[in-house]
Amino acid sequence: MGESIEEPKKLKSPLRNSKLLWLSGIAFTFFIALLGLGLSEISGFNRIGPLACSIIIAVIYRQIAGYPEKFRTGIEFSAKKLLRFAIILYGLRLNIDVIFNQGLPLLVRDIGTVTFAIVVMVLIAKWLKADTSISLLLAVGTGVCGAAAIAAISPIVKAKEEDTAIGVGIIALMGTLFSIIYTLIRPILPISNVDYGIWSGISLHEIAHVALAGAPAGEDALAIALLAKLGRVFLLIPLCFIFMYWMKKRTKDKTGRGAKIDFPWFLVGFIIMSLIGSYVFGTYITVSPAVMDGISKTTTFVLTMAMIGLGLNVSLQALRTKAMRPLIAMTMTSLLLSIISYFFV
Known part of the structure; x- marks a missing residue:
């Protein structure tokens, strides 16, 4: 009679839990990206940049604490969706108009760089019996524009996330x-500062590396170095379509028809953003340098968050067994590229 009846406890919605864990996974990559960004500000680590610093943190975390399974959906969202979003934003760095108006002679050299790096890297990797997937990604990264090129090509060639992170x-x-080596030997090279800038732009790996090496030679050298580098970024567009065609031919099914290759729609976004940055900004819409710098930093940070998801898939055992020979092959390719391109400046 006087006894109170307890109300049944409300069960938490599975959907709400899944959304919370998804957000927590994204927040997890955000937090580690902040740590990577902070680490990259420290002397010494500032030489390798926030992407590499964040991957290092993620790999160390994986070895100590294991993969955070409960956050997997959010982490995979960062590793896949945010990665593609970062590539789309990266398109704003490519001013196609400048390349067509000022950089066509450099574009010919850039084509030579991309072709040489990919062909030579693949041949050396085959000779060394290096991991095929990692070697191909490194070949594209060496020839085109480093991490951004690897991130763009990776889903097309169906590379593992672990291989992409490595x-x-x-x-x-x-x-x-x-x-750093370029910067140290620049004073003793018998070439002009502008030629040094061209050499840096057609042979170094990423835009950040070109800026690091080109800046000590002066503003003119840095400008021509970045222009040469932008030509290689531009070549990422046709290269992606070439790899799509190659993968379709390579993965034929039993009927003899090429297997279905998912179209990289993020590449369309990359092209659209490139066109906006080239022909809309500055012509129809005035965008301050501060805003463009903010977009550039946002792009780098989003790409860094994506790298966390990739880095968490790396095991040190795989790093030891899979990465050494591709690293040797890339070192040899980069040395040959630097030496040969120097004589074509």
């Missing part, structure tokens, strides 16, 4: 090493 880490570290 490739990005290697390209960041080796590119930094080469840019």
